[in-house]
Amino acid sequence: MAKILITGGTGLIGNKLTQLLIENNHEVVILSREPSKKNEFKWDISEGSIDEKALINVDYIIHLAGAGIADERWTTKRKKILIDSRVESANLLYEKVKKLQIPLKGFISASGIGYYGAVTTEEIFEENTKSGHDFLAEICVKWEAAAMQFAEEQIPVTILRTGVVLSSTGGALEKMRTPVVTPLGSGKQYLPWIQIDDLCEMYLKVVENNITGIYNAVAPEHHTSYSFSKELAKSIQKPFVGIPVPSFLLKIMFGEMAIILLEGSRISAKKVEKSGFSFQFETLKKALNSF
Numbered sequence: 001m002a003k004i005l006i007t008g009g010t011g012l013i014g015n016k017l018t019q020l021l022i023e024n025n026h027e028v029v030i031l032s033r034e035p036s037k038k039n040e041f042k043w044d045i046s047e048g049s050i051d052e053k054a055l056i057n058v059d060y061i062i063h064l065a066g067a068g069i070a071d072e073r074w075t076t077k078r079k080k081i082l083i084d085s086r087v088e089s090a091n092l093l094y095e096k097v098k099k100l101q102i103p104l105k106g107f108i109s110a111s112g113i114g115y116y117g118a119v120t121t122e123e124i125f126e127e128n129t130k131s132g133h134d135f136l137a138e139i140c141v142k143w144e145a146a147a148m149q150f151a152e153e154q155i156p157v158t159i160l161r162t163g164v165v166l167s168s169t170g171g172a173l174e175k176m177r178t179p180v181v182t183p184l185g186s187g188k189q190y191l192p193w194i195q196i197d198d199l200c201e202m203y204l205k206v207v208e209n210n211i212t213g214i215y216n217a218v219a220p221e222h223h224t225s226y227s228f229s230k231e232l233a234k235s236i237q238k239p240f241v242g243i244p245v246p247s248f249l250l251k252i253m254f255g256e257m258a259i260i261l262l263e264g265s266r267i268s269a270k271k272v273e274k275s276g277f278s279f280q281f282e283t284l285k286k287a288l289n290s291f
Helices: 012-023 076-100 135-153 172-176 196-209 225-236 247-262 270-274 284-289
Strands: 003-007 027-032 040-044 060-063 106-112 157-162 164-166 193-195 213-217
Touching: 003 012, 012 027, 012 196, 060 076, 060 196, 076 106, 076 135, 106 135, 106 196, 135 157, 135 247, 157 196, 164 172, 164 196, 172 225, 193 196, 193 284, 196 213, 213 270, 225 284
Parallel strands: 003 027, 003 060, 027 040, 060 106, 106 157, 157 213, 164 193
Antiparallel strands: none
């Protein structure tokens, strides 16, 4: 049994992960801006404060905190929030762990496949591929650098670069379940994805098997916007129209943020599979039919 502190523990992934960890006899404490439960403790990134009781006897920190990438248009102010909510929160954790000399067994951080940049190519990106050059890549590079600070204190670091998380209780899939399902833009861009149960099992495996390093948290089956939309329409029994929503419309609606809908490449899951992880939902059909 380990004691695990989760940031972002009340979010989509955090909620599910907390349940799984408790089911596997781990103790979970959560950092929250507005704690309301017995196992929740207050932190405030802007004030640089954490209730230090949350860190007593903690073995692992799982850092999921971060403002939603696709929740609002990317204004200059919003871009700062997207970076700071990930980076400054990790910096605050690092400062506290260092100050209190907490002998963590591991610091486990989320990151995104945006690390490779929002581009559509025939390359299959692996963990050793260089980072991209756009705003999404900038977020992930800074996010990962903040996590890697813990290695300076001889604390093992694990980073999971996560694709689109499929869940029945919110997130991207909820927005895709439209009365008529269509691809976006060219329809040829790839959409790397992972079923939420597989993602949470991946975090559990990292904790229980002391897995360290950087891993792509994506399912092994590749889909384009076109093939994904077709499979989704079949799953929710809605009409599929193969004529994509034009790129210019999405750019008008979402501004710069439209790039996350219009571009995407294949991401390799081979490294995480070689670590011994087995996907329960390795195909999109299985994943969609699980909800």
